[in-house]
Amino acid sequence: MKQFFKSLYFTKRFFIAIFLLAILFVVSYFFGNLFWVIKLLFFILILLVVADCLLLYLNKTGIQASRLLPEKLSNGDENPIEIKLVNRFQFTVALKIIDELPIQWQIRDFKIETVVKPSEEKKFTYTVRPTERGEYHFGNLNVFSSSILGLVSRRQQFSAEAMVPNYPSFLQLKKYDFIAFSNRLKFFGLKKIRRIGNTMEFEQIKEYVAGDDIRNINWKATAKKSELMVNQFQDEKSQPIYSVIDKGRVMKMPFNNLSLLDYAINATLVISNIALKKQDKAGMFTFSRKIEDRVVAQRRSSQMNLILESLYNVKTDFSESDFSRLYVDIKRHVKQRSLLLLYTNFETMDALHRQLPYFQAINKTHLLVVIFFENTELKEFTDRKASNTREIFEKTIAEKFRYEKKLIVNELHKYGIQTILTAPEALTVNTINKYLEIKARGLL
Structure with missing residues (x-):
């Protein structure tokens, strides 16, 4: 009852x-x-x-x-x-x-x-x-x-x-798979270039032409042919790609209910999957006061599961990120030249200048790509028409902050550091396209 x-x-x-x-x-x-x-x-x-x-x-x-x-x-x-x-x-x-x-x-x-x-x-x-x-x-x-x-x-x-x-967003893996294997590079005005590499994987012996590395001259073949012959090696196809995620307080800023950290994590998962399918080695780690959640760059069947599980519990710790510790750790543990996709955020030139020496040091031995975020709410605010003096003042301040982001991009380019300034929702596709551009141009 x-x-x-x-x-x-x-x-x-x-x-x-x-x-x-x-x-x-x-x-x-x-x-x-x-x-x-x-x-x-x-x-x-x-x-x-x-x-x-x-x-x-x-x-x-x-x-x-x-x-x-x-x-x-x-x-x-x-x-x-x-x-x-x-x-x-x-x-x-x-x-x-x-x-x-x-x-x-x-x-x-x-x-x-x-x-x-x-x-x-x-x-x-x-x-x-x-x-x-x-x-x-x-x-x-x-x-x-x-x-x-x-x-x-x-x-x-x-x-x-x-x-x-x-x-983290595993549904985006299938969504963005097609980009890596379609002709998206034409949007950059680029074509695929077959580079002659310097690894020890032998390809063929050919006649010497001006510009070939004289260290690769094959003296036995030269004696037989009575002309200079050089060894040609295949380009290294499996290169380390590391996603480096800043989990300091600057990554807690929310856009469309997701924090910048979550956008970076979703992009890391997608770019790792594409790197593996492009025969590269994918790895990642996070940092703030110290380096954590490290997954060494490898190309194996279980790599995506390792990365996914490592990203599952990553959270911001609300502290100031230590880029000097990041530089020391990379120098100590990442021995092979690698592509480092660094997800972080800067709002002012002063914030960048404090970390710029470490970026320059990292970029000497690796290819560093600094990825930071455009404030889309500021963009919407500056696009609105001002109706009184207060709004004109606020709009001027907002435009100053937006302009400072562009100055940060120019400053990094001045020191030869690759950058991506992107809206949070466009982070994944912009990161993929930068990776494809770097591969096509043979920068790594």
């Missing part, structure tokens, strides 16, 4: 009927002849409520429902969640579905309303967009059934509690 009362809910239609009867009873005080008619209507309402309860509760099964969740969620992407329903009543029912969503989304008005015919099976798909990595706990699935009378509804609660981890 307790279970019955816990699952029984009166609908809006029932309360409207009660409200109208209450008004009629008040009216009957002035018109006595109406009292018995209104009393009869009240008993009819009671009978209809009892009949409605019998319709909904005589069938013990009622509605069958289940929720299908993915094994893991993709951060910053639309993830589909599917709900499956089967009507076991012998009549058409109106349903209201309330799913208990994780607290991270703070959604308290989620519901799906539908009508299901007898023995009909229906599927509903809705999407969710997580913006914080970590564990997302789903609660129970609640289904409220109402018959054609619609005076009461029966709640059936299906135990569907589940925890789904939210990983």
